[in-house]
Amino acid sequence: MKVSITINGSAQSHDVEPRTLLVHYIRDQAKLTGTNIGCDTSSCGACTVHLDGEAAKSCTILAAQADGGAVTTIEGLATNGEMHPMQKAFMENHGLQCGYCTPGMVMAAIGLLNENPKPTDEEVRLGLEGNLCRCTGYHNIVKSVLAAANK
């Protein structure tokens, strides 16, 4: 079947199998490999993107369901070679180590601040519950998100 999705501002159209997950569409058809796959149970959040402005795990959505929608991936955040304030906050606060969960974590964190621009430490921790990181112990991720919120 044919799906048309605007990814990072560019309108795209591809033939996919009906069972294709959005994450596979993004990685295999749109060739954007910044969105990572860390599990097969929608538990880890590594594949979090924005669909029509809201953070969503792209492994929980069929590409067909996103037909006609607009997706932003980690590759679409920087503008004119400048990283998004959330990306900068992660860098400045050492909010990443191996970087595998990072694209999803950053997308989820931006989604969190869209809904709650001034969260507490605890609200950040609860808000990122769906994104797992094995390296940082979350300490500096929370610090990064709070720093971005206070900018």
Add this chain to the structure above:
Amino acid sequence: MSITQERTNSIIGTRMLRREDPALLTGEAKFTNDLVIPGALHLAVLRSPYAHARIKSINVSDALAMPGVVAVYTGKDLRDAWAAPMPCAWPVTPDMKNPAHFPLALDKVCYVGDGVVAVLANSETESRDALDAIDVAYEPLQAITDLEVALSDKTIIHEDLGTNKSYTWNLKVEATEGAVDEAFKNAAFSVSERYIQQRLIPMAMEPRAVVAVPQPFGGDITLYSATQVPHILKVMTAITLGIPEHQLRVVAPSVGGGFGSKLDVYAEELLCVALSRKHGAPVRWVEERSENTQATIHGRGQIQNIELAADKDGKLTAVRVRLIGDMGAYLQLVTPGVPLLGAFLYAGVYDLPVAYDFSCTSVFTTMTPTDAYRGAGRPEATYAIEVAMDALARKMNIDPYELRKRNYIKKEQFPYTAFSGLTYDSGDHLAAAEKAMGHADYAAVRKKQATQNVAGARKRLGIGMTSYFEMCGLAPSRVLASLNYGAGGWESATVRVLPTSKVQVVTGTSPHGQGHETSWAMIAAEKLGVAPEDVDVLHSDTAIAPLGLDTYGSRSLAVGGVAIAGACDKVIDKARLIAAHQLECAAEDLEFAQGTFSVKGSPDKAVPLAAIAFAAFTAHNLPDGVEPNLEAQYTHDPKNFSWPFGAHICIVEIDTETGKVDVLKYIAVDDCGIQINPLIVEGQVHGGVVQGLAQALYEEAVYDTDGNLKTTNLAEYLVPAACDVPPITTDFTVTPSPTNQLGVKGVGEAGTIGAASTVMNAVIDALSGLGVTKLDMPASPNNVWKAIQAAQGGK
């Protein structure tokens, strides 16, 4: 401490932001599964659904007819592809039993997840779809998931070995024969404890992935793998497949965490290489998470019996340890050595007389093979001694910190030769503990506890501590020889000053999240007096960095970082000869500072390193006997392990009605010697602590009695999320290591080594008033609640 004390404008010690981050933050970084390889075939592996079974027959004809399927192979089809079984590099005893282990099973499967059939297809989905069309007939056999049952040999897993026991390894050291027994006989106090180190699943966020790419002519092959150990993998793949080593290149692209689980040589790596050669086409494989939980190694898996003897003041007089190690179904790369890495540490940080009796018997089970997982043997040892110290303090009815203070090796005793003959390089346990106690406000917590933990109180407060040593910086090659390890412990570095004075550092370490590019550039910049941004760090590709022993065991800085400093020294030595030639003075009259050679006492007579680099490149006017170019290679073989240490404290509150443990505060005071980049050091401690805390409270690889893993994915295996863990208070003491020129020790495993016992001591401290003095990990709500009920019912 040459570069640590009197430094000006120092780069070392600054919180430099990581150069790795922009690529990782923008999605530009390429992990193995991101590599675009045209024409690649996709490998999928059919895995055993049985823990222990004989393979009666395999029918692949339906699978071969599936769309996109190129080939299907059984273990027998590929038997001739292997020149040797899969490698175990650590035969810990001469009589160690090691079953032949091939990438695909031949006659028997020995754990759920054991590879049985390989499918090659044109796409990943086609390869996976074809797995369902393969028909394997099994004759199920008895599963063995209990270590003591395994030792009974009632059912033998590898029949040709005649036993499930792999080895027994002893470390008995006594000042005089019988000293340990004597100490226990004369002990004023003693404890005898049994602890379970549950199996853990490492769960690096990036599952494993492999691509093998044959070159069109000549037989060369490039293996891309999500590995911690490209160098070891190259040697082992060459041996296992009988490929000339020089025709193999191994590359580790961006690697998404390892924690020991990517310190291995895996079946899928060997299959991809073998099948890519067979088909003359690239072959790739990516692991699904539910595959990862079974096909990638597990960690821990020990039954620990520890006995402490003490005199009337609580001074330890002897330690006796009996371990049973769970090897799983086969020996992976360093599986049998993991308990040995802890064997020297069961006396912890205490001044023990020469009266130590350690013995480990390791046994095969029908579960996923175990191997090194963050800390590898040392968290287990630290847990046993530190939880046992609390048990001893309870028995003596004294404060656990007071008991520790009576036993610490004192600052003035370092360097300290331990009962084992190992020398602990430097330390100050009391200083670290005092600092941690200050952050905890220990006396105030004890006071609050006295009022809060009254009879009938629903929420009980607990505080626990750990003092630890992290034997790391693996490792002096001669010591490894004495432990029968199959390789050395050195690390290599090449430092090259390019004609335009930019610097290349080539390292044999292979990072997967640790920020080596940033830290190594800082070391070279400090040594050479150049800007860190003028230093490039090359790694993780055996064609670019041919010599190396990779990254594990908190070794990269203490061995590899020191190698870089040594290579810089050699570059400076060579540059000095050229500078002396140019300035027409004796080399020994020159001093080198801030990237410039100048004549002592005549600072106007000077030449910058940049000019010397260009002169070395043009080679128009070099002193006799000096080769062109400014480059040096140095291999560092450490004289000693490095001994980071620290004190951790945890404060918990437990809801006795639900069993839920809330961590109110976690304090980590660590001492890893000189810190190159404190930002990175803190990050390592945070992550390490949470992995240890997760063992204490959440994680466990659960098997049923039929040998089925019940925790096969991230919905069932509880890797904590942000809301499950507390903020962490980090602080440091700085005791330089006297054994290397940077004064560094290493920090990758410290947090994990200290955390599990710290949390469990706090949990037991909260509950001991209810009669709970023993609790196996994880201290989940269910386990805590049951322990409370059992203790209360028993009263």
